[in-house]
Amino acid sequence: MDFWTYLPQLFSSGITIGAIYALVALGFVTISRASQIINFAQGEFVMLGGVITFFFLKEVNLPYPLAALIAILIVALIGFVMHLSVVYPLRKASIVILLMATLGASIFLSSTSGLIFGTLPKALPPFSGEQPLQLWGVFVLPQSIWVLLSTFILLIFLYLLSHRTLLGKAMEASSTDPLGADLLGISRNLMVFLAFGVSAGVGAFAGILITPIFFTSYSSGTLLGLKGFIAAVLGGWGKNSGAILGGFVLGIVESLSLAFIPSGYKDAVAFIILLLILYFRPKGILGSPFIDSRRW
Amino acid sequence: MLKIKKLTVQYGPLPALNEISLEVKHGEVVSLLGPNGAGKTTLLLTLSGILKTTEGRIIFEGEDITNLNPHKIVSKGIGHVPQGRHIFPTLSVIDNLMMGAYLHRDEKKEIKKDLEWIYQLLPVLKERTHQRAGTLSGGEQQMLSIGKAMMGRPKLLLLDEPSLGLAPRLMDEVFATFREMNRKGLTLFIVEQEIHLSLSISSRGYLLRNGRVIKEGSASTLMESRELMASLGGYLPDVYIG
Numbered sequence: 001m002d003f004w005t006y007l008p009q010l011f012s013s014g015i016t017i018g019a020i021y022a023l024v025a026l027g028f029v030t031i032s033r034a035s036q037i038i039n040f041a042q043g044e045f046v047m048l049g050g051v052i053t054f055f056f057l058k059e060v061n062l063p064y065p066l067a068a069l070i071a072i073l074i075v076a077l078i079g080f081v082m083h084l085s086v087v088y089p090l091r092k093a094s095i096v097i098l099l100m101a102t103l104g105a106s107i108f109l110s111s112t113s114g115l116i117f118g119t120l121p122k123a124l125p126p127f128s129g130e131q132p133l134q135l136w137g138v139f140v141l142p143q144s145i146w147v148l149l150s151t152f153i154l155l156i157f158l159y160l161l162s163h164r165t166l167l168g169k170a171m172e173a174s175s176t177d178p179l180g181a182d183l184l185g186i187s188r189n190l191m192v193f194l195a196f197g198v199s200a201g202v203g204a205f206a207g208i209l210i211t212p213i214f215f216t217s218y219s220s221g222t223l224l225g226l227k228g229f230i231a232a233v234l235g236g237w238g239k240n241s242g243a244i245l246g247g248f249v250l251g252i253v254e255s256l257s258l259a260f261i262p263s264g265y266k267d268a269v270a271f272i273i274l275l276l277i278l279y280f281r282p283k284g285i286l287g288s289p290f291i292d293s294r295r296w
Numbered sequence: 297m298l299k300i301k302k303l304t305v306q307y308g309p310l311p312a313l314n315e316i317s318l319e320v321k322h323g324e325v326v327s328l329l330g331p332n333g334a335g336k337t338t339l340l341l342t343l344s345g346i347l348k349t350t351e352g353r354i355i356f357e358g359e360d361i362t363n364l365n366p367h368k369i370v371s372k373g374i375g376h377v378p379q380g381r382h383i384f385p386t387l388s389v390i391d392n393l394m395m396g397a398y399l400h401r402d403e404k405k406e407i408k409k410d411l412e413w414i415y416q417l418l419p420v421l422k423e424r425t426h427q428r429a430g431t432l433s434g435g436e437q438q439m440l441s442i443g444k445a446m447m448g449r450p451k452l453l454l455l456d457e458p459s460l461g462l463a464p465r466l467m468d469e470v471f472a473t474f475r476e477m478n479r480k481g482l483t484l485f486i487v488e489q490e491i492h493l494s495l496s497i498s499s500r501g502y503l504l505r506n507g508r509v510i511k512e513g514s515a516s517t518l519m520e521s522r523e524l525m526a527s528l529g530g531y532l533p534d535v536y537i538g
Binding site: 166169170172173176177179180181182183184185186187 | 344346365366367370371376378381382383384385386387391392394395396398399401444445448
């Protein structure tokens with residue numbers, strides 16, 4: 001096949017994986033906006049979403065949507081428990097210590113998942129059909145369309161949640177000015193608690209979307225988490241819009257790179273992007289509220 | 297209404313407040329004056345539960361509120377307008393005000409009434425209802441900061457340097473608003489550098505220096521005291537203070 005004919009193909013799969021990165025990045029941003037913490041267990045939430053859905057679908061024989069829903073709820077619960085048991089007791093500690101703690105939680109979650117659900121890679125069946133559709137000369141898996149559609153709906157839902165409800169506005173208030181919010185009785189600790197639940201749920205959602213496309217094993221959370229982190233930095237650390245944009249840009253660039261370099265180097269592309277962005281534009285594409293632009 | 301007994305607050309090993317005792321009575325306006333670094337802001341943040349104390353008691357309406365969480369203290373009726381405004385720049389003016397009513401968010405009817413009253417008191421907020429708070433001018437942001445604290449229906453309002461960064465004409469306007477709020481029954485505890493303006497609406501005042509109360513009394517006695525002039529006006533060197 002000619003070089004130019006498979007570029008659109010790579011582009012379309014880039015958009016699919018980009019949507020997943022965007023969701024993972026959004027999880028990072030939600031927590032960091034509420035608490036300045038970089039939650040390195042974010043990738044584990046994604047992995048757990050896939051693995052737990054697989055467990056309920058294949059071992060318990062629940063219907064697919066129910067299994068997915070239960071998995072999202074369980075992972076959100078794990079997010080809450082992680083806040084109460086790891087982050088809350090350390091709320092007076094420095095950010096570096098909290099960062100180490102989330103790294104510890106990440107290792108704990110991935111090994112525990114290996115112990116409970118086994119270490120073999122798992123693949124969920126696609127939501128519907130495996131026959132690729134041909135759209136404008138590009139072959140697209142039905143699952144890719146599901147991924148984009150679900151991501152889109154989830155983003156709208158999250159937007160409404162954070163901009164149309166009092167609780168969402170309170171979270172926004174607490175993340176832009178924790179002291180001002182505390183003085184109005186909007187407890188920062190409660191907002192961070194909620195942020196952990198929401199991010200874990202969003203992570204699990206991403207995990208369920210991706211497991212029919214890539215195999216998910218107990219250890220695959222780390223790489224997905226790092227990619228999401230890179231996407232969030234690329235788009236502009238601390239910005240929801242940045243996380244979404246960064247996710248898609250990273251997914252597309254990574255996928256297009258396959259046209260030029262062997263696929264084994266694909267993961268390196270993301271890290272090279274991270275290095276480049278940290279050297280030349282640390283505040284990311286859209287700018288970051290956490291990084292003073294005057295310094296750069 | 298508010299009684300502070302021998303309150304000590306430490307910043308690391310250093311005491312920022314040293315055995316402070318003071319009182320604010322129902323319906324009063326009380327000024328807390330003192331040079332920079334005297335511990336005025338520290339005292340207000342401790343009253344609101346943001347900073348914790350090691351020794352001493354804070355009694356509000358007969359109830360011990362020492363070291364309670366901030367949201368508990370707000371719900372007891374202590375509002376706090378912090379130094380530097382601390383509005384939420386990305387939210388609209390009305391959403392900022394609604395955040396102030398967060399603790400009684402379910403009482404829709406009362407909130408509407410409160411809102412009307414605040415719009416009447418601070419009419420500039422009504423004109424800007426749907427504007428993003430970050431785009432307001434400094435004076436308008438100060439009004440908003442006061443407005444959102446008022447939405448919490450405080451019985452006692454703590455004001456930390458409300459005149460900071462305001463043009464003199466606006467200062468007068470803000471203090472006229474305080475007088476009006478006080479006339480409606482709100483008790484005020486004001487930290488200020490603008491001593492004359494602040495004492496002009498106060499009945500009593502305290503002078504703080506290096507974390508201790510060095511002088512207290514009625515507004516008129518304080519206005520004429522040598523200590524006040526020495527510590528704020530800079531007319532008299534320290535040796536003259538007995």
